Amino acid sequence: MPEARPSVVAAAVKPAAARQSGGALFAMLAAFVIVAPWLAPYNPGRQFDGYPYARPMRPHLVDAQGSWHAPFAYPLRLVDPIERRYEEDRSRRVTFSSDEPWFLLGSDSLGRDVLSRVLSGARLSLGVALVSTLLALSIGAFAGAAAGYGGGWLDAALMRIADVVIVLPAIYLVLALRGALPIHLTDAQVFAALVSVLTLVGWPTAARGVRGIVLVEREAEYAEAARAMGAGSWRVIVRHLLPATRGFLAVQATVLVPAFVMAEATLSFVALGFAPPAPSWGVMLGDVAAVQVASESPWLLAPAGAIVIAVFVLHSAGSGRDPLLWGRRDT
Amino acid sequence: MLFFLVRRAIAALVLVFVVTSGAVLLAGLSPGDFASQIGRRAEDIAQDRHRLGLDLPASQQYMRWLRRAVTFDFGESFQYQQPVSGLVRERAANTAILALCALLVATLLGIPAGVMTGSRRHGLLPRLVRGLSLILLSVPPLIGSLVLVTIAARTGWLPVSGMAGPASFVVPTLALALPIAATLERLQSQSIREALQRPAAMAAASRGIPGARLVWHHAWRQSLGPLLAIYGVIVGSLFSGSFAVEMVTSWPGLGALMRQALMMRDTYLVAGCAAAGAICLAAGVLAADVAHAFADPRARGAAGRA
Numbered sequence: 001m002p003e004a005r006p007s008v009v010a011a012a013v014k015p016a017a018a019r020q021s022g023g024a025l026f027a028m029l030a031a032f033v034i035v036a037p038w039l040a041p042y043n044p045g046r047q048f049d050g051y052p053y054a055r056p057m058r059p060h061l062v063d064a065q066g067s068w069h070a071p072f073a074y075p076l077r078l079v080d081p082i083e084r085r086y087e088e089d090r091s092r093r094v095t096f097s098s099d100e101p102w103f104l105l106g107s108d109s110l111g112r113d114v115l116s117r118v119l120s121g122a123r124l125s126l127g128v129a130l131v132s133t134l135l136a137l138s139i140g141a142f143a144g145a146a147a148g149y150g151g152g153w154l155d156a157a158l159m160r161i162a163d164v165v166i167v168l169p170a171i172y173l174v175l176a177l178r179g180a181l182p183i184h185l186t187d188a189q190v191f192a193a194l195v196s197v198l199t200l201v202g203w204p205t206a207a208r209g210v211r212g213i214v215l216v217e218r219e220a221e222y223a224e225a226a227r228a229m230g231a232g233s234w235r236v237i238v239r240h241l242l243p244a245t246r247g248f249l250a251v252q253a254t255v256l257v258p259a260f261v262m263a264e265a266t267l268s269f270v271a272l273g274f275a276p277p278a279p280s281w282g283v284m285l286g287d288v289a290a291v292q293v294a295s296e297s298p299w300l301l302a303p304a305g306a307i308v309i310a311v312f313v314l315h316s317a318g319s320g321r322d323p324l325l326w327g328r329r330d331t
Numbered sequence: 332m333l334f335f336l337v338r339r340a341i342a343a344l345v346l347v348f349v350v351t352s353g354a355v356l357l358a359g360l361s362p363g364d365f366a367s368q369i370g371r372r373a374e375d376i377a378q379d380r381h382r383l384g385l386d387l388p389a390s391q392q393y394m395r396w397l398r399r400a401v402t403f404d405f406g407e408s409f410q411y412q413q414p415v416s417g418l419v420r421e422r423a424a425n426t427a428i429l430a431l432c433a434l435l436v437a438t439l440l441g442i443p444a445g446v447m448t449g450s451r452r453h454g455l456l457p458r459l460v461r462g463l464s465l466i467l468l469s470v471p472p473l474i475g476s477l478v479l480v481t482i483a484a485r486t487g488w489l490p491v492s493g494m495a496g497p498a499s500f501v502v503p504t505l506a507l508a509l510p511i512a513a514t515l516e517r518l519q520s521q522s523i524r525e526a527l528q529r530p531a532a533m534a535a536a537s538r539g540i541p542g543a544r545l546v547w548h549h550a551w552r553q554s555l556g557p558l559l560a561i562y563g564v565i566v567g568s569l570f571s572g573s574f575a576v577e578m579v580t581s582w583p584g585l586g587a588l589m590r591q592a593l594m595m596r597d598t599y600l601v602a603g604c605a606a607a608g609a610i611c612l613a614a615g616v617l618a619a620d621v622a623h624a625f626a627d628p629r630a631r632g633a634a635g636r637a
């Protein structure tokens with residue numbers, strides 16, 4: 001059977017660069033998840049009356065008279081509610097502190113600001129992915145280390161379980177596990193449910209890799225030296241062997257986080273993840289599931305852009321300046 | 332080779348047993364069932380439960396199902412009142428067709444593009460292709476299909492949903508194929524560059540063999556190893572990708588059926604879908620491994636041992 005089947009990208013990712021940037025990137029993403037909702041200009045649930053499907057309002061610096069201002073937009077007015085036609089009022093200016101809204105990325109069917117929802121959604125979408133990744137990697141690291149260091153029946157049992165999970169089609173496994181939970185849950189419950197499901201699916205590949213590294217490293221002289229000085233198994237594993245798996249785990253993180261972001265989006269999209277009105281990226285994409293909505297209001301695809309950016313950043317961090325992805329410049 | 336195939340087949344059977352048992356047990360243990368849908372009278376619910384055997388404890392439901400399953404009778408769907416195997420077979424075929432088309436398109440786009448960018452470093456076209464690949468690598472099928480559906484709907488060039496006629500294949504196939512094509516392009520690019528730097532390639536070049544023949548005839552064959560090795564991985568990503576694409580484009584595939592079955596708590600249908608998914612994945616990975624073994628003699632030993 002394949003040793004690990006985490007994602008196509010895993011094959012394209014090399015450890016060296018990720019080891020350098022992985023931890024820092026993880027911290028930055030976590031910081032972004034915490035800060036992003038505060039950057040939102042409006043409350044993600046706030047419905048502006050009379051602004052359904054408002055188009056994005058372009059920022060300006062110079063007004064109609066040719067004088068300069070801090071960035072502003074011209075307010076929109078709904079002139080035809082049936083055709084949802086808006087008119088720009090060039091005589092006034094709006095900023096984020098005006099009474100009238102400035103929809104930088106447009107508004108949705110209920111007149112909610114898309115930008116605010118995308119930023120607030122980072123906490124749910126990226127948050128689920130980050131927490132699940134952290135848990136999956138921790139469990140995988142300890143299971144793998146225990147299997148590799150302990151050997152015997154523990155090794156056999158853990159690796160058989162890991163193998164079964166690895167050969168299952170991941171998305172069907174996630175679906176079946178999610179389906180076994182009640183359909184209707186609160187946001188916090190969904191968060192916990194998604195994290196547990198994704199952790200269950202994600203730990204085996206990490207465990208397999210860590211086991212392989214530990215099997216080699218435990219025979220190394222430094223590990224033997226630690227044992228000779230009377231260190232117990234626990235200390236040898238935590239102090240000496242797990243640090244050797246850091247690079248591998250960093251690469252795994254750059255593979256798992258994008259995969260989990262997509263898993264959340266897919267599950268919420270099919271109404272098995274977060275439920276409206278929670279501003280998760282998957283829930284927001286669910287709004288454009290109707291073809292007509294997407295084609296009339298393409299700005300509602302903004303969360304798709306957020307996902308692509310997040311995935312791109314993580315992939316580039318994983319590959320760094322790795323020749324496989326960027327093309328070698330040395331010859 | 333035969334021994335290897337038999338071993339794989341037995342492993343697949345065990346897998347199907349584990350998956351279906353898991354699905355049926357999980358459904359039996361979790362709250363709610365098919366009969367208890369919203370807005371029904373209590374006596375109707377009780378009657379349905381009794382008729383479908385849902386009033387039994389989870390362990391007994393499982394034993395009843397298992398007794399039939401060993402004769403390859405996977406029960407009836409609650410909602411369709413048809414045998415699960417028939418329903419699943421039809422939908423699984425649709426998913427498999429989509430996946431095969433995507434694999435074919437990805438291969439036909441990715442490999443030549445990779446050979447091109449790998450053998451020609453400078454110039455506008457290789458740069459463009461390389462940049463496009465890097466972007467497409469980050470556009471998962473869910474996003475890709477949403478964007479393509481939006482474009483198709485705005486322009487009216489292509490049908491946006493369902494499975495009817497060749498034109499309806501374009502959007503789902505492309506959404507599924509493009510990120511894989513990008514992966515193949517990057518890998519092929521890397522491996523052909525390495526093949527061209529080998530002494531053998533240099534010797535061929537010094538004998539005066541022209542560039543195109545050198546690339547395609549000498550280097551390309553050597554560069555195929557790592558590429559074929561990745562196909563097993565790609566089969567897995569096709570699966571998760573096709574679920575998202577099926578949802579967006581209303582493709583009548585396995586993923587759509589499984590989601591619907593889950594929402595309706597149609598236990599045996601869920602189990603059937605999960606089993607079909609596991610079989611398709613196992614078969615796909617097996618096919619990839621066999622192809623790899625045929626193309627690369629060094630992989631044969633590994634495949635035999637697996």
